[in-house]
Amino acid sequence: MDASDYQKIRQLFDDYLRMYSSRDDRLTTYFSEDFSGFTGGGDFLVKDREEWVAITRQDFAKVKDPIHIELKDLAIQSLADTIAVATSFFTIHLPIEDHILSRETARLVLIFRKESAGWKISHSSISIPYYLVREGEVYPMKELVERNQYLEELVAERTIQLSEANDKLLRTNEELAREIAGHKQAEEALRQSETYYRLLTEDAxxxxxxxxxxxxxxxxxxxxxxxxxxxxxxxxxxxxxxxxxxxxxxxxxxxxxxxxxxxxxxxxxxxxx
Structure with a gap:
């Protein structure tokens, strides 16, 4: 692959990431009429462009706000004069508090084919441990929401427990302070009593x-x-x-x-x- 073709494929790949991250529907125009692929959470092979377009739009509808893709590695290879493949590793950061998906490494393979209308994406496959994805989802949104809710409830419960413990500690400290003050008063009273006793007896x-x-x-x-x-x-x-x-x-x-x-x-x- 010469430098100009490499730059062209790299530009197409960067455009893909940019439009996918921004949830830009123009990304669907990059798919070839002769298309195949599979999603990270899917258990079936897509062999029709329109079906892939529908899945992409479903993805955008489920997560409407922009996402952030952190690219970790990328390899671009020329398989033929009209075929190139881009293999990448990256991390997806969703626009919600997420302690699961953002720690996983996604693997994306895009195959570009040079057609009469220019370079098109003829294959897309993404792989990530989406073991939490449920039927009809592209990302494990329900699981993430439920886990976040559980974590929030857990934090609230721990906060209440900590507050109660602090209140109990405060009461204990106050009681201890009163006891110490009482002991000091008793010691002072005893000291004064002994002093008075000695005053009465020293000269007797x-x-x-x-x-x-x-x-x-x-x-x-x-x-x-x-x-x-x-x-x-x-x-x-x-x-x-x-x-x-x-x-x-x-x-x-x-x-x-x-x-x-x-x-x-x-x-x-x-x-x-």
Missing amino acids: SDVVWKIDSDYRFTYISPADERLRGYRAEEVIGHHVFEIFDEEGIASLKKTALQRQEAEQNGTERGQAP
């Missing part, structure tokens, strides 16, 4: 001490050091019985038991109707 002449449930010192006032000579850090943590004789221990246990019984009786009276 009597020995004031606190013990835990195991009868171990948790606090002892400075008066103990003045009376017995023991610093507070030497006493805190030691058992209270260490500083009493048997009579004192018995008296202390009796007093503790009486206080416990009084507290229990007070609680019971508080619960009575």
